[in-house]
Amino acid sequence: MTTISQHRPATTLERPIGAGGPAPGAQRPTAAASGTDLCMLTVRELIAQLARSEDQLKLARLQQGEQQVGSMRQLRDRQAAIIRELRSRPA
DSSP states (O other), X not given: OOOGGGTSOOOTTTOOTTSSXXXXXXXXXXXXXXXXXXXXXXXXXXXXXXXXXXXXXHHHHHHOOHHHHHHHHHHHHHHHHXXXXXXXXXX
């Protein structure tokens, strides 16, 4: 008996741990920190980065200082780039 996964390649959400990804328990560096292209990240990692940037944006809005204006712009730009990358991926 064969399973569906034997007839098609695994999607980024179905890949087993260790199949081109970080070791169990290890975290990949974030794209913003390491300069990694968004296209190199899995859908899960992109969504996690989007959630983190949303949290950072909310914190920056709460602090509302002049120094935060630039970082808020960077966070919005980062979110837009992540969303564009997610939309460009096949379903």
